[in-house]
Amino acid sequence: MPIDDNKKTPGTAKKINYIREKMPVQDPSKRKNNFEEVALGYNEETAKKEASRCIQCKTAPCKNGCPVEIDIPAFIKLVAEGKYDESIKKIKEKNNLPAICGRVCPQETQCESLCTLGKKGEPIAIGRLERFAADYEAANVPSNETKISPSTPAPKVAVIGSGPAGLTCAADLKRMGYNVKIFESLHASGGVLRYGIPEFRLPKSILDREVKYINTLGVEIEYNMIIGRVATIKELMQEYKAVFIGSGAGLPYFLNIPGENLNGVYSANEFLTRVNLMKAYKFPQFDTPAAMGKRVGVVGGGNVAMDSARVALRLGAEEVYIIYRRSEEELPARKEEVEHAHEEGIKFKLLTNPIKIIGDSEGNIKEIECQQMELGEPDASGRKRPVVIKDSEFTIPMDTVIIAIGQGPNPLIPQTTSELSIGKHGNIVTNEKTGETSIPGVFAGGDVATGAATVIKAMGAGKIAAKSIDKYLH
DSSP states (O other): OOOOTTOOOTTTOOOOOOSOOOOOBOOHHHHTTOOSOSBOOOOHHHHHHHHHTOOOOSSOGGGGGOTTOOOHHHHHHHHHTTOHHHHHHHHHTTOSOHHHHHHHSOGGGTTGGGOGGGGTSOOOOHHHHHHHHHHHHHHHSOOOOOOOOOSSOOOEEEEEOOSHHHHHHHHHHHHTTOEEEEEOSSSSSOTHHHHTSOTTTSOHHHHHHHHHHHHHTTOEEEOSOOBTTTBOHHHHTTTOSEEEEOOOOOEEOOOOOTTTTSBTEEEHHHHHIIIIISOGGGTTTSSOOOOOOSEEEEEOOSHHHHHHHHHHHHTTOSEEEEEOSSOGGGOOSOHHHHHHHHHTTOEEEOSEEEEEEEEOTTSBEEEEEEEEEEEEEEOTTSSEEEEEOTTOOEEEEOSEEEEOSOEEOOOHHHHHOTTSOBOTTSOBOOOTTTOBOSSTTEEEOTHHHHSSOOHHHHHHHHHHHHHHHHHHHO
């Protein structure tokens, strides 16, 4: 929908503001030494100003970019009117994890990328307003949620995994009136939200708050339940009428280069799990350490790589490098996270490809050998393909290397459920429109089906599966 500032009816039109309100953040020189949240959030005045920028277009293209189908213009209008408690109710009609999504969802490539104002200026800060509404509710609105108890005996549904897909599917099913139990393999809920995302991006108190809300709906979570070991899918189906698998992507990928078995090489999965889930950043208050050298290299360019690099800095590393084989333009990480990394002093070794990790006589990392790259023609992903520059090898002194090049679907359930159809990358094959698997009554979604993706896409898959389970059980 084009915007024409010149066609204004006297007394009815308002001046359009194309500049969004800035997000206040911790000073980089201070935050790189602590694990407190970097982004500080809008206050009421700033939130109302930002929400008032929304022109409430009739076509509402932003809604088409939301995997969980939030009525974005409606909740923003309520914020602009100061009706904050109503705005969060509007969001929660579709999204059970608004404080999380407002912090970690890549709005810039989804809802905000379709915002009409973005055609001539800066789009509405939809994610920041969602975060504001959720945080305002937590600080000011007493919880009045009560457990949803079906009036008649309802079918039982099992949900495997308490990550974003599982939590969303379980909450939606509970609202539909089903008896829902989540089986979580770890001792704490949240999946990747807990073990993968650092405290300075997603405080665990926020995660706990969101999970507690889902608990108040009547969703039960049973911990330390490794499905595939404690019980199989076939055994669950004897008690439950349907099963949703949302076990995530916990299988780390490696480079398969010499030296990856040296002391001081981590997968990003192990490194971030130690820090986030096991609280290594509070060692020795907590028992899990995370040994960290003075010079750290993080291989990869996504959000997990940025998280790993920024965590390493906070754990005491003096120099931290992002080693990435393409240019900064091709970095898959969120722009905001890249900017924060630059501000904190992370060094970017771009167009650089590791080929060997070299150790000393005691098996510890000494340096990493790399090749210089240049960009060629676009590959299947649409990004320019990195090409090796001949005779360009060089080394970088290094004490610690973290491999952050992605992870695959958790293999345990596929390995113990022969009837499941599995893709070539170990993913559970599903009907993308319904979440159905090759086993009647068994559905799947999120990273276990797609491979590692975003939190909000996993939540969208959970919503799709909940609707499909409801249809299946009827």
